[in-house]
Amino acid sequence: MKKTVFVTSLILVLNACGSADKGVPTQSNTQQAKAQEQPLVQGKFEEVMNNITRSWLKASPQSASALGVSEDIAGGRYIDRLGLTGLAGREQTLALVKSFVKQLEALIPSSLTQQQKQMVEVQLFRYRQILEIDQLVDYGTPYLTQYGPVFEPYAVAQMNGPHVEFTSMLENDHPVTNRDEAEAFIKRLIASSDMLAGLKEGVLADAKKGVVPPDFIIKKTAAMLRSLIAVEPQANPIFTSFKTRVEKNAIEGSEELQAQALEALSSHTYQGYAALADTLGSLLADAPHTASLSSLPNGEALYKAMIQLNTDTQMTADVIHKIGLDNVARIHAEMDLLMLSAGRTNGTVPERLNAMSKDPTLVYPDTEAYKQQTLQEVRDMIAAFDKVAPEYFATLPKASVEVRRVPSFREETSAAGYYNGPSEDGTRPGIYYLNLRSTSLIPTYGLPTITYHEAVPGHHFQVALGLELKGFPLLHRVNTNTNAFAEGWGLYAERLAWEMGMYKDKPLEDIGRLFDELHRAVRLVVDTGMHAKGWSREQAIEYMAATKGSDASGNGSEVVSEIERYVAMPGQALGYMIGMQKILALRSEAKAQLGDAFDIRAFHDAVLTKGGMPLPLLDQDVRETLGLSKD
Template structure:
């Protein structure tokens, strides 16, 4: 299959990749043409996106040059992406399905879907809407926002993913720092280009973004995260050199001037920025949101259908929560009001101090340890799935998500990292943390990632095109459900409420995302509705609503995917009766890897047929 470890070793090509690429059986001869295309495509992708290569640990050996490079973020680079999709689709169309193995057919179908999704974005000549942005769950009308842009991700990327072992690694770090300045300027030019088309972020997004940029520029260059990361790690490895001085000079002379130019450009747009939140206000806004929903849910569901599903499931989950609240003496007010009161209960709050934040991090590690012994009841797969828990860096916490996962490298040199936003511990009452943890770590995202990194069972092309949102996030939401089914809340009524609140929250997302972008809700209307129904803090819901403004459609993938996984499980159970084993179902979903959610049904049908014998 694509960049098979043994193929690479046998050929002697790309030795650095061979040390990290997935292990696969040698391809069947009938698959040779499609696999050759995948091999070539993988190399093109990683050459054009060297940060992705570093993320996967594929920047070594013959491909070590990638470690000193950063991606082209210019509009010309976006147009190249569209051309890449068109060319790839043409090649795939020339390769017949006849004679392909089932695995090759699946891989071909998945890759074609991703490329077509990217090409379908070509009419929308603004923002960040490519196949790669869709795979990264980050398609957006705004190149720079409170949660997107080089300013918010470059330092974290270099600090957490660019490894430092040798002097060459340090030199590569400095080379990438210089290109960060170039990327900032490329984005700034695109912001200007988009503004010329009337695409300007709403005033509240601009205000938040400008605040973060201003905060970064206020830090002395010598204290910038870039400098500390390089200098501290070089010192720890005993690598001699004036790394701090060199990095400081680049920050002063190149990065900060580029950040200043970006700040001034965004500041100049404030007078033209309005308060409307939805993409309906842009040219072809309805069609654009339709594409964003397809990218977010990988289905053909309309905004109206998604909105109505959200309303229906919100009510159903609310009824379950109401019963638990009443059973525990909480009877006054709406379910949302009672959950707000529960969230203010001192019994469930950590101190809003650094000591309290440390307590949360320790508790999260404890939770991860507690679920491991239960996994055998849900999986036959035996994965190590190492996870490290870290706080979202303070310099980006104002615009970052509340919690997220960075999957570990393919070569196992870096474990998955679970990030939690601890700007305020009041956003995290203790009963809310178990469900978040199952979602982000085990058996959620970290479990998905561990199957890729530990087994090497999927070809690299499927790893590179693995961000099908409704599968990825649908599984993580299903993982929250597995936490409940494994008995993690058996003696914890508050934790059970936290689980249901999280499920309800994803139904709420269907309502407010479509409300903002299809029904022309205001930001305030969406915040009020989310607070009233979720029982979460206004601060937390404001951050969430602003996220949906910045990445429309993405938040809809969670519940849509979760619903489909449960539908397929019910279908398999009905078909197999006493032969149904939930472990086989769960393993099949994980082993299939990220696919458009509609394609997953084919794999479940195959599982059913195999179980019947």
């Protein structure tokens, strides 16, 4: 997603709390009858896939809202509910994952088509990883998200989680076109108190087991939580968005609904955020400063599992660390040649990168006018790419992609950009969010690369094409993008745009492309450095800043935010480079074996048009699709 930022980075729409039986209306008899009249299942395979889908979406109403699916598909009404958090949420998630594995394993292979077998293998690969982690530790949080199951070692952190996603979910995914939807919005505000209380419970339960986030994670997360309630409730984006839509759609009882929403926001959401921030603050005095996951109970084994979860491989931390160092050296050499050709000759490569970042001709003034200009330039880049795309892709997404600013409350802790996928019903486009807390965060020569990664042909193509697959169960269309596949494709997309000529006669933008690739190589070094080699947070910050020529002063710097991201999300940053290398290796083999018959459009179809896959299964499928040998 995320993740994405990426996030994830692909971005993760995570479970939140709220009981389904606390004053929430159930399906009407008419709706139940309609669901019975229009069964979703046809045969055992379809029955299992649809049962898993309904169970997943029933437990994760936010995912159902993000996808915009019908109540029939989601297993009932969901727009007035939030999912469980805390110990109950953890227990529910693990029980569901075990049930999913049991149902999938019970399918008789001989009764399945080859395509169905592959879909079963993809789902099992992902769910088994969560169960393997559960065998190692009794803390942390497994989630069933919009893009599949994930695991976070801390109950609450600054990057992802229901406490982070709640506002954007209500603003972007929850419709307010009639009174029923408006009342459901208010019920979700009321349910947020349970969601936040569940997170508080998880934080305290893990603390009793010796699992407390590092002090710098606690400080940043608490500050982010307080920023969500720093303004008066009537000025909060949650309320202003609701007010605007209620009035725009002339919903009956507008004033009454607004008063109820304001009361719910004040009494439930605000108090819940304040209590969660206070709880984190109470742990600060005894919080460790160490960055390493290995300092937690059985943390060394957990980090090995996080590497597997995020790279789809059995690579060791030592191997990944060396891949990072080797790529840093390679990229520095390539950048040196480009810099010389652009007349930038003074100093080391990092020193020249630092000079570029401070060059006033390459960084827009930090004003609202230039921030709006940045957004327009990104939209123009997407339009220019769309004209060339048919030469490289046989299948293009039907969904469009919209460019928006990262919400102000997320700017300090968010990555430079992230992507949210379109709705399943096609009514909402994909959304590419750009972080404009400061124009210096993304110099002008860095704009193209992040756009090609997050939007086209990166995550938008990857997510939208998967969602638009015909004849595939919804579970496979949305629940297959492993971190390595999704972020590997995103990094591959950056390189592909260069190969497509999008950087032609633009040496500075090409340096920006290599700068982002350097960033992914550095990640391999610092992530493994902190979690497997005993590096401190400060050592990792120093290495990243020195290698990239970046400013590491102040807690709001990009380098500090990135390093603290890897502390909160161990292993996630490893998937980018490892995933891209697999895709490039497959492409190289296809070119070598097919010769003149190689078609880049067919290769991209082979990678993208069967849904995301774990890297071992991707390798197998691409070979079979293109007729490549296995050697």
